[in-house]
Amino acid sequence: MSRIGCCRVTLSMRYHFCLFSALQGVPFIAINRSGKVEDLVTDLEWPYACPLHGVRAPALADMLAEILETVETRRSRLGDVAARMRGRSLTNDAALDWALRG
Numbered sequence: 001m002s003r004i005g006c007c008r009v010t011l012s013m014r015y016h017f018c019l020f021s022a023l024q025g026v027p028f029i030a031i032n033r034s035g036k037v038e039d040l041v042t043d044l045e046w047p048y049a050c051p052l053h054g055v056r057a058p059a060l061a062d063m064l065a066e067i068l069e070t071v072e073t074r075r076s077r078l079g080d081v082a083a084r085m086r087g088r089s090l091t092n093d094a095a096l097d098w099a100l101r102g
């Protein structure tokens with residue numbers, strides 16, 4: 001994750017790479033190759049994604065240009081989202097602890 005944190009933008013079709021980018025506050029372009037990636041993008045309300053079969057260089061270049069024009073705003077937004085995700089994971093841990101004790 002520390003290497004991802006050094007990037008200005010990432011491009012990936014892998015769920016965990018997109019997730020780690022979000023957690024590091026690094027804007028990313030997701031290629032929705034699976035339902036997991038698509039669900040993550042939806043959950044994050046992240047507009048920078050395209051379907052695997054719809055990947056086109058001009059569309060990727062346009063997304064990249066838009067991200068770079070607003071990179072600080074995007075990083076801030078991902079920071080807010082990452083905080084929300086961390087909070088939700090604590091709730092998940094509490095629910096698991098309760099279920100295991102019950």
